[in-house]
Amino acid sequence: MSFEYSSYHGFVFPVDAIVVLHEFKKLYRPPKSFLHWRTPLDLLIATILSARCTDAQVNRVTPALFVRCRTAHDYLRMPRKELEKSIHSCGTFRSKAKYIHMLCRTLEAKHGGAVPRTMEALTQLPGVGRKTACIVLYGAFGRNEGIAVDTHVFRVTRRLGLSRGKTPERVERDLMKLFPRGEWGRINALFISHGRAVCTARNRQCGQCVFRKKCPSSLELGKRDLAK
Numbered sequence: 001m002s003f004e005y006s007s008y009h010g011f012v013f014p015v016d017a018i019v020v021l022h023e024f025k026k027l028y029r030p031p032k033s034f035l036h037w038r039t040p041l042d043l044l045i046a047t048i049l050s051a052r053c054t055d056a057q058v059n060r061v062t063p064a065l066f067v068r069c070r071t072a073h074d075y076l077r078m079p080r081k082e083l084e085k086s087i088h089s090c091g092t093f094r095s096k097a098k099y100i101h102m103l104c105r106t107l108e109a110k111h112g113g114a115v116p117r118t119m120e121a122l123t124q125l126p127g128v129g130r131k132t133a134c135i136v137l138y139g140a141f142g143r144n145e146g147i148a149v150d151t152h153v154f155r156v157t158r159r160l161g162l163s164r165g166k167t168p169e170r171v172e173r174d175l176m177k178l179f180p181r182g183e184w185g186r187i188n189a190l191f192i193s194h195g196r197a198v199c200t201a202r203n204r205q206c207g208q209c210v211f212r213k214k215c216p217s218s219l220e221l222g223k224r225d226l227a228k
């Protein structure tokens with residue numbers, strides 16, 4: 001498929017967003033989430049643990065944790081020190097354990113122990129921002145309420161010239177305008193796949209990239225890295 005040019009509010013995108021989506025869908029078959037989980041609470045906890053930690057490490061830690069803690073009440077019964085120990089290898093474990101306990105207390109007090117299904121209710125939970133809420137809403141409930149912008153999505157989006165946003169919030173707003181709502185949930189995993197495969201943080205492997213002839217950050221075209 002040939003690349004086309006498109007514009008939004010006067011800004012010309014060298015690479016059409018819909019073409020990007022089409023190519024990513026052809027190239028990658030990512031799961032709904034790279035984190036392993038069975039229940040909405042599992043996914044919420046795993047997403048919190050994944051902050052500044054790899055999904056692979058979180059997936060090593062959570063099986064034992066999820067066997068022991070199936071409900072918010074189970075987490076609250078676990079002494080803080082024990083919880084810290086069990087998630088130690090995920091980094092920033094003291095603050096993560098503190099937020100998990102605060103979060104579970106709020107779930108018990110306000111939601112009967114269940115994970116709420118709306119963006120508003122989720123983002124009011126301690127330690128839960130839009131990115132985590134988007135991941136939980138799409139992964140656990142199939143709801144397209146936003147686009148989870150992590151470091152890979154942020155980098156790939158800016159390199160491709162799909163947003164000039166300097167913050168995840170701004171980049172998310174731009175992506176939400178560019179892609180049909182029905183696709184929002186899967187954007188995260190598709191962009192992460194590309195960010196891990198060729199458009200990595202350390203090296204742009206543009207020679208192996210399907211967008212090398214059009215991307216405004218392409219090394220093949222002698223372009224500078226727009227993510228910087």
Ligand code: SF4
Pocket residue numbers: 159160198199200204205206209210211212213215216217218219
């Ligand atoms: S051409 Fe290079 S910078 Fe652009 S998306 Fe591909 S790997 Fe990333």
